Amino acid sequence: MTAAPPERPGRATRTDTVWARLKRSRPAMIGLGLVVFFVLLAVLAPVFAALTGNSPYAYNPELLAPDTAPAGPLGGMSAQHWFGVEPRTGRDLFAIVSYGAQVSLLIGLAATLVSVIVGVAIGLIAGFYGHLADRLLSRFTDIVFGFPFLIFAIALSATVPASFPRPLLLILVIGFFGWPPVARVVRSETLSLKERGFVRAAAAQGTSSARILVREILPNLAATIIVFTTVSIPGKIGAEAALSFLGVGVNPPTPSWGRSISDAISWVQVDPMYLIFPGMALFLVTLGFNMFGDGLRDALDPTAGQGPDRSADRSPDRGPDTPKIDPMSAGGQP
């Protein structure tokens, strides 16, 4: 394949304008800030642990009052334990939240990746080839969409042997149930793209279907896919937290926000901080991804204009419309 050097400058200016538009949106930048903050928190968790000497697995019974609630005000906050300690065990809450961020982000991102890859592949094939392929794949999409995800996930975690790595199981389960919305949007965009002149011209000139999919259609879906990915990450993180909350997530003692929240509910009267820190972390990271995803959608939206050429090109129906995605339903999770 010969590289096409002239593509460089154009593409660079395009990303520049997207970035410039993104920078102008305050919510998007706040969202990006939150996302970066939690990514850093997750990546640097071992560093913090080394600095403070607090491991998320180390019990500190000496920090607990006789009723096993943390001793001291605000859940035992101190210079040593920034978020206080966990009731009953005395583990450092900051370490739990930061290591929990690793688990949440890893599972959330990997599950999103799985669902986007499956969804794009199925949507492209169904939309491009049509006919029987479309009918089969679309029905399959409907079936997965209608499947009771939670019950299935709970049942699965009871039957899969304990030797199977838990995070991998969660990634597969959440990812597999998350692709139908992606597939539907990609399918419908492919349907309209394949009627466009440049796709018909390529087919008429003897370009193979695979090459048309990769070179002509996929680049035009890129914006949609990027936005869909960003907006569905929080749904996946939420799904992991929900499963952990229900006791079928990652196995203890691996820290998890969902399980911490579940445990903290029975302590909320005595030690509200135990609920507030993991809860806030979950809330802020999903908020961050949602705000960033919304801003990204606006910035990539071709109807928002594409530089100084707008007056010559007044009709805005260029490029694929990025669909409105309901973050609550994104991923098909409850």
Place this chain on the structure above:
Amino acid sequence: MTATTPALSYRDYSVSFGSRTVTRDVSFDLVPGSILALVGESGSGKSVTALAPLGLVPGARQAGSVKLWDPAGPAGGGVGLTGAIELVGLDPAELRPIRGERIGVVFQEPMSAFNPMFRVGHQIAEAVRAHAGSDGAGGAGRGDIGQRVLAQLRAVGLPDPEKVAEAYPHELSGGQLQRAMIALATINSPQVLIADEPTTALDVTVQTGILDLLVDQAQAGQAVLLITHDMGVVADIADRVAVMKDGRIVETGSVEDIFDRPASDYTQQLLAAVPRLSAVVDARAPREERPVAPAPAADTVPAAELRDATVVHRSSGRQVIALDDVSLVIPAGRITGLVGESGSGKSTIANVLTGGQALTSGEAFVAGERVSTRPNRRQRRLRAEVGVVFQDPRGSLNPRRSVGSQIAEPLRVHTDLSGRDIDARVDVLLTDVQLPTDFAARFPHELSGGQRQRVAIARALALRPKLLIADEPTSALDVSVQRGVLTLLGELHASLDFACLFISHDLAVVEQLAGHVVVLKDGRVVEQGPSLEVLTDPAEAYTRRLIESAPVPDPRIQAARRAARLAA
């Protein structure tokens, strides 16, 4: 026009969006009983000029004055200024009783102007009810309104008004809907009727009827503002013409003045760019530059051929016959024109030849090889013999790839050329279509419509195909741009020697380019032959009707035709 007072008068009217001024100092008068045509190419500000005073252009900031005169007021009394309403600066609540009641509007696309969820009669009645309160006729009963709607539908030339009133928009044809739209716009007898490209989306044979209807409206005493880009339509029905360019009126005058003695350079260019059917404009002798080509040697393979080709679309039990037993030959090395109205099967033929549509029965060949919708590797390689250019300049190029890489794509697929050779070939192709070679690095959104079509032509010709299929390549372009693209196609054909299937609804364009023409109607070939013969002396009534419906940019010819048609 001494005694007539204007119904609507524009004075130094300007519209701007933010910092961008789109129209500047527009002045003209609309006089009851006459049609003023506002002509200009896309982006010249015609529609904005007409619709912004009515508050129908969101975000427009207006300056200057647009006065709506009271029909009864000043004419006799001489109290010249009392009966006028200044539209600029009115708030939406004050504009509402004016829209529809005193100024009616007809839009370009009748399909989208009606709400698909309601019956047409109901939507017209809505227009009556919306204004019933204001003129004291509020007590009009349901039955009265129904009767009024039916009478109005009959008045716009719909023979079966009960059926139309009961129909949903999708059950009617474009022409019927546009008539119904005019009925809706005029049911409250407005003084002014604004028609924004009312026939652009319609076939020529339907267009004639709609234009007649607009003439009737003007004769009934309305002031009609006709917005159009089609000089033929202007010549047909306009009394006065205002030519607009880049937001300014460059010339105003009577229709005879504009066509016979255009004062501004722009008007002259615009008129010169309009393709004309020689059959109608003058019966000139066959032009020598397009000789009737020597009959191709018997052994040459035709560039493409259809034998008894039939295409039937089945959707939910209904059958639609798109192509009905069509046989035609596109000889190698020559341009064949394919004309017909929408739904005649023109594009279906293009799809069949490019392998995008399977035949229900019959056979299709390109360069002697049968066309398949599911090509194997060898058949795909044969498709290098075909290049295609489609209508929509926006959709014809991939917005995410540079122009150079798109022109190079067929070369990468079908040849083993090195990167440098491909770049060199792209440069040659860009030069061939008269674009600078540095366009290779540009993206489609940086190009104008005409430039995009040139790029699409370059891509289609990259592999030196034996057959170029051009499906309405210029119908989305302005006439001046269209002329450049047509000239280019003719020159390329002369130098590169490919066969071309040129599909168009515009007979004049086909005549200009094609030596041989095929006329289609409802999926059947009506007539075919050398274009000079078919388009000057058609054997079939349908072809003659097509030729006669296509408006010619000459007011005298149009007046004569109109008189002849009305007499008949």
